[in-house]
Amino acid sequence: MMWSLTAPVIGRQKASELALAAHAVPGEAAVSAQLGIDFGSGSQNSSWLVGVGMPDASPSGSSEGALFSVDAVTGKATLIQN
């Protein structure tokens, strides 16, 4: 019985750093980070959805400018919405 599981190893803070580094916009900060696990490819894919944006005066204190998917195993950051 093969389950093709690969446990995620990269934490929220590191994933946020990787997304910010990939976007490379000075002054931006991570405003959200949510870990998701799916098996759409047949094996486990664990990734952080990280929203990055500029701190502002909105009620939440920031606004999301871009959304990245950060692989929680390899650390690869992919821009999925800008």
Add this chain to the structure above:
Amino acid sequence: MKRFGLGLAMAASLLFVLPLTVGGCNISCACSVTPDPRWTTTPIGTGEAAISGAKFAGVPSMTAERIVGPNRRTFYSATAPNTIALVDGDSGIVVEVVLEDQMPNDGTASATEDSVRAAAQAFMTRIGMTTTGFSESVQLIQRAGVAAYDIKWTQLGTVESRNSKSWRMRQREPPSPMSTFE
């Protein structure tokens, strides 16, 4: 619930011989399974999956939903704040638990090997498993800017292979005390 109790007992028995990976307190059974001869699979529902996931994760309760798992297998994703557990729907086995707040975030190993080894043993004890009769190895791994310890138990007398019986645990630092396993 009686069936569930029986299922749990059998799951523990099977898990004892499963390859098990614990990463930053994520547990993952990622390899081949050598079924216990006494094992009889018992499909479970969302409620049972939620209870099983919570016991392994050490949280009071979880909410489970059915998902399509690896190789189109029926799985349940059980969630609680900062916690995810994956439960096999056909057997009821908890195959992975991710404690998001305890995942590695930097490349520095802040814990000593001895403390990590003790944390791993404590985790196994909490979920009702023993490592007696298994040999233990500890390895520091570094990947994508994070460091983690990989603790592996291999059953004595077996040659490690894809089908070997082994457990692994990765730990950046000793976890905070977890609740007692019922």
